[in-house]
Amino acid sequence: MTNRTAAARYARALFDVSLQDHDLQQVESELAGLLAVIDGHETLRRVLLNPAIPTPRKRSIMTALLDRLDALAPPVAKLAILLAERDRLVLLSDILAAYRARLLDHLGVIEASVTTAHPLAAERTTAIEARLAAASGRTVTMTTAVDPQLLGGFVARLGTTVYDASVARNLERMRQALLER
DSSP states (O other), rough: OOOOHHHHHHHHHHHHHHHHHOHHHHHHHHHHHHHHHHHHHHHHHHHOTTTTSOOHHHHHHHHHHHHHSSOOHHHHHHHHHHHHHTTOOGGGHHHHHHHHHHHHHHHHHEEEEESSSSSSHHHHHHHHHHHHHHHEEEEEEEEEEEEEGGGGSSSEEEEEEEEEOOHHHHHHHHHHHHOOO
C-alpha cells in the first residue's frame, strides 16, 4: 500500500469519526497545527520520523507533546497516538491533504486554478470564478497563475477536469492538423 493510499484511509476514518460529534473545520485546523508543531521543531521531527527510534518511545513523546498542546479534539489526539504507535507519523502531511480534500467535498467546495498569459484584473477573476461555479454547481475557490508561454487565453483546472483554451494549445492543434494532411 502506498503512503497516499494509507493516508487517504486514515483521513477517511478521521473524517467519518469527526463527522458525528466534532466540528470538521476545527479538526482540520488542529491537525494542521499538530503538523506545524512537528515540522517547526527540527529535532522533534527527526526523532518522530526516524525509523530507528522504537515506537514505544515515539508514543511517549507524542503523548507528552499532546499534553503540552491545548486540548485537541479526541479524534486528532487518538490519530496522533495511533500514528506514533504504528510508526506512520511520516503520513501526517498526506493525511492532512486528504482530509482537506474530503472536507471541501463535504462542504460542496471545489478548488480551481486558472493560468493565463497575463495577470487578470480583479473583476475578470470574479467573473471566471462565477462561471466555474455555475459550470460545476459548487462553490469555487480559485487561484490564479501567469504563464507567458500560453500566449493568450487560459487553462482552467476544476477539480480533475482541465479546460485548455490557450492560444498555444490552439496553435498546437492547428499544427497537428496540418501535419496530418
